[in-house]
Amino acid sequence: MALQQYREAARTAIIIAREEQYNGNYRSAHDVLFSMFRELRLHRIKASTEMSANLMILHSYILVKIHVKKGDHLKAARLLIRVANNISKFPSHIVPILTSTVIECHRSGLKGSAFSYAAMLMRPEYRQQIDLKYKKKIEAIVR
Numbered sequence: 001m002a003l004q005q006y007r008e009a010a011r012t013a014i015i016i017a018r019e020e021q022y023n024g025n026y027r028s029a030h031d032v033l034f035s036m037f038r039e040l041r042l043h044r045i046k047a048s049t050e051m052s053a054n055l056m057i058l059h060s061y062i063l064v065k066i067h068v069k070k071g072d073h074l075k076a077a078r079l080l081i082r083v084a085n086n087i088s089k090f091p092s093h094i095v096p097i098l099t100s101t102v103i104e105c106h107r108s109g110l111k112g113s114a115f116s117y118a119a120m121l122m123r124p125e126y127r128q129q130i131d132l133k134y135k136k137k138i139e140a141i142v143r
Contacts, residue, residue, distance in 0.1 A: 006045050010036055014051055021058070024092035030058040057086050061097075068104070077104040081113055095121065095129040102138055118142045 013036035020029035033055040040047050047055075060079040067076040080101040087094055098121050105114035118141040121130055130138060 006040055006043060010040060010045075010048060010051060014048070014054065017054060017058075021054075021089060022091060026058055026061055026090070030055070030062055033058065054089070057083060057089060061090070064100070064104075073104055074108040074110075077101070077108040077110050077113070080104050081110075084117055095126050096131075098126070099130060099134050099138070102141060103134065106137075106141060114141055 017029040
């Protein structure tokens, strides 16, 4: 960035964030993208659509915890739905994210979404990884 090569730095930030995300370091990936996003804005350069989309998804993931603690389950459920729709970008935490999505959707009354994500969790590749504490509740939602 010292050489005013912001576009190239932005591409590099996306690559670094993708690698961090793949390794399960979502906060680190968010921080990389967010700092680059701020830098681009400071210099009045438009961020790429890919960067904006990745930042939005990571930001949603991080905000979920805050809204759950505040008791705002509807907002947490909506953020988790956004994350779950892009679950391939969270490869190391697929089952915990989908489980949280089902629980929060059920709590907030989004029964249709709770059902669809519970059905996804019941697939053979995920079924064995579900936390035993939630397994019965998720099975009941699918029935």
